[in-house]
Amino acid sequence: MADEKKKPTFRKIAATGPCKKLMADHFYELDEAAKSGSRKIAWCTSVGPAELLRAMGFLVYFPENHGAILGATRVALDTIPIANAAGYSPEICSYLTSDVGAYMKGETPLSMAYEGITEVPKPDVLVYNTNQCRDVKDWFMWYSRELDVPCIGIESFCNIDVSREPHIAAVSRQLQDLVPALEKISGQKLDLDRLKEVVGLSRKCSDLWEETLQMGAAVPSPLTFFDSTILMGPAVVARGTQEANDFYELLIPELKQRVKDGVAAVDGEKHRIYWDGMPIWGKLRDLSTTFLSLQTCVVASTYCNSWVFSDLDSANPFDSMAKAYTDLFIVRSDSAKEDYISKMARDFKVDGFLFHDAKTCPSNSNNRYGMPERLAAQFKVPSVTIAGDLNDLRLYSEEQSITQIEAFIEQLGEK
Amino acid sequence: MAPKLYAGVDVGSSATKVVIVDGNGAALARALEPSGMDFVAASKTALERAVNDAGASIDDIAHVTSSGYGRKNVEFANDTKTEIACHARGAYQHFREAMTIVDIGGQDNKIIKIGADGTRLDFKMNRKCAAGTGAFLEEIARRMNVDMSDMDALARKSEEIVTISSFCTVFAATEILSLIRQGAQTRDIARGAFRSVVKRVIEMDSLAGRVVATGGVVSHNPIVLELMAESIGHEVLTPPEPQFSGALGAALYAVDEARQ
Structure with a gap:
């Protein structure tokens, strides 16, 4: 009775190769510095003051990136319980618990991907910004106690509609206050011209990444959210460097060519979805395949756009960094987030919204205060909310989630 | 042919x-x-x-x-x-109007809203735990050593209101042990369990307009329809053979x- 069904195929982006090489170079450079002591290493939260750290000669390592790798490789499943047993609740950020658990276990997925790397690079300083959540500070403080390394940072504002001058001034002042401590650790004075240069490079990276993501507005879209979670790597770990910008200069023409030729990332694109919230790292491939088979492209996301910092201005480095960090999506009020997602929905011509309610990431689970219902009413398009988590797959029910996604796409097809 | x-x-x-x-x-x-x-x-x-x-x-x-x-x-x-x-389509076959369908299954619940022409407008599923599902009722029956097929009749004999508050099926079972220790009657606990199922359902979404219930739980335990109607203040219908x-x-x- 049944016919053989054709399996969907992925359309690989050629620049994924150079992307992987950049990531490898990043980790090998850090590993070499950690082993030889040739450069000082700063650990930085993902929207911490990376530009300042680079300008002061540090190599920058991002534990959240390591958290995502722990999730994507599903090593997190083994390491989260170790942190839980050490008193770090299953209810808190699973990047934190998977990363701390991995350290306690003496394990890193970097060693599987990069021959010769056996551990994460030891820091000389830990620098946080609480603009994302309090968990990043608790995370870094664990390492500070464990490794006896100084932990300094910025206490940011939460739930703001629009950043105003007092917000910017307060964060800018905190940024400047970091300088003496960092100078002491790095052994070199801050060169303001170098900082301006790095901020300029970072702004350029932001512009290029934004241009990349904007390609998803084309119909059909040349890339998916799942592609973007990989292609964002250089913007995450190397913003403020020429190498990151060179990568996006390589990627953008490939995507432009796809748009020109009408090449779709998802063959026969029928539906266009907005993904709000964190990725489910351990299920990226499965979800990508599901959407591909449903001829549905996830064309835009809040998550990937979180590495767009259009306020960075090399002429005014401290204040512009303060503004860029304080206007980050995740730190904004629900009404500001709603305005942002509304604009994205219009720009990307979406047919529906998918909200990921990530159990351990309340700051970036934006379904909890009625936003799906408000957006669905505003746009007259449906939404679906799936319960899951960024890294802790114990909190994700695959059968239920796939059924919800398939039912949602069926519903879009009935329109 | x-x-x-x-x-x-x-x-x-x-x-x-x-x-x-x-x-x-x-x-x-x-x-x-x-x-x-x-x-x-x-x-x-x-x-x-x-x-x-x-x-x-x-x-x-x-x-x-x-x-x-x-x-x-x-x-x-x-x-x-x-x-x-399929639940939307099956229910629409019997009730050709806009409605909210409540399907209470063995391990999950769904609330599906459809328009007057049968087009789906929205749906919700319970979160991944078994709260408010058939599995919850089975666990409670097991704890009370009552056959699941006797639960409906038993609950109908209830004379006192017993409230089961826990979301979690496992915690609810513990709560029941506590109720038994306090001398609560099994018939009252049975009704409390059905009432808990209804509570879990009505907090998933609004149940306005025509409400139609389907699924195995409703099929075997029509008391759920009555408790749901009592709770939302208007009639709840069910198609023939709701399971x-x-x-x-x-x-x-x-x-x-x-x-x-």
């Missing part, structure tokens, strides 16, 4: 249901099997029984649409539809698909 028939197979977490319809969508036969561990075997057995009851043979089946959690395991199905689509609503919907989709 025998007229062509169409089958809907709904492989749920507890039971596998099959409905056979003719080309006009009229139900000719139905069968139910425990899903067990082998979804393929359960769906085959149920299909064979239903086909037999319809006085037909497997060769008369022109198209099979499968649904439910095990829909992708039904290797003889021509296509699949989610249980959300087969999803399989009927799947069979109706099979007719559509075969025509395309």
Whole structure:
């Protein structure tokens, strides 16, 4: 009775190769510095003051990136319980618990991907910004106690509609206050011209990444959210460097060519979805395949756009960094987030919204205060909310989630 | 030549249901099997029984649409539809109007809203735990050493209100032990358990307008309909054979698909 069904195929982006090489170079450079002591290493939260750290000669390592790798490789499943047993609740950020658990276990997925790397690079300083959540500070403080390394940072504002001058001034002042401590650790004075240069490079990276993501507005879209979670790597770990910008200069023409030729990332694109919230790292491939088979492209996301910092201005480095960090999506009020997602929905011509309610990431689970219902009413398009988590797959029910996604796409097809 | 028939197979977490319809969508036969561990075997057995009851043979089946959690395991199905689509379709076959469908299954609950023309407008599923589902009731019955098939009659004898507050099925079971220690009657706990199911459902979404309940829990425990109506303040309807609503919907989709 049944016919053989054709399996969907992925359309690989050629620049994924150079992307992987950049990531490898990043980790090998850090590993070499950690082993030889040739450069000082700063650990930085993902929207911490990376530009300042680079300008002061540090190599920058991002534990959240390591958290995502722990999730994507599903090593997190083994390491989260170790942190839980050490008193770090299953209810808190699973990047934190998977990363701390991995350290306690003496394990890193970097060693599987990069021959010769056996551990994460030891820091000389830990620098946080609480603009994302309090968990990043608790995370870094664990390492500070464990490794006896100084932990300094910025206490940011939460739930703001629009950043105003007092917000910017307060964060800018905190940024400047970091300088003496960092100078002491790095052994070199801050060169303001170098900082301006790095901020300029970072702004350029932001512009290029934004241009990349904007390609998803084309119909059909040349890339998916799942592609973007990989292609964002250089913007995450190397913003403020020429190498990151060179990568996006390589990627953008490939995507432009796809748009020109009408090449779709998802063959026969029928539906266009907005993904709000964190990725489910351990299920990226499965979800990508599901959407591909449903001829549905996830064309835009809040998550990937979180590495767009259009306020960075090399002429005014401290204040512009303060503004860029304080206007980050995740730190904004629900009404500001709603305005942002509304604009994205219009720009990307979406047919529906998918909200990921990530159990351990309340700051970036934006379904909890009625936003799906408000957006669905505003746009007259449906939404679906799936319960899951960024890294802790114990909190994700695959059968239920796939059924919800398939039912949602069926519903879009009935329109 | 025998007229062509169409089958809907709904492989749920507890039971596998099959409905056979003719080309006009009229139900000719139905069968139910425990899903067990082998979804393929359960769906085959149920299909064979239903086909037999319809006085037909497997060769008369022109198209099979499968649904439910095990829909992708039904290797003889021509296509699949989610249980959300099928419950909506099955309920609309009986009530041709805009409505809110509440499906209470073995391991999950769904609330599906459809328009006057049967188009789906919205749906919600319970979060991944079994709160408010058939599995919850089974656990409570087991704790009280009561056969699940006696729960409805037992609850109807209740004279006192007992409240079970916990979301979690495991915690609810602990709560029941505490109630038993306090001298609560099993009949009152049984009614409290049904009331808890209704509470979990009504907090999922608004139940406005025409409300239709489907699924195995409602089919075997009509007290749920009464408690739900009491709670939302208006009537709750149910189609004939509510446990087969999803399989009927799947069979109706099979007719559509075969025509395309």
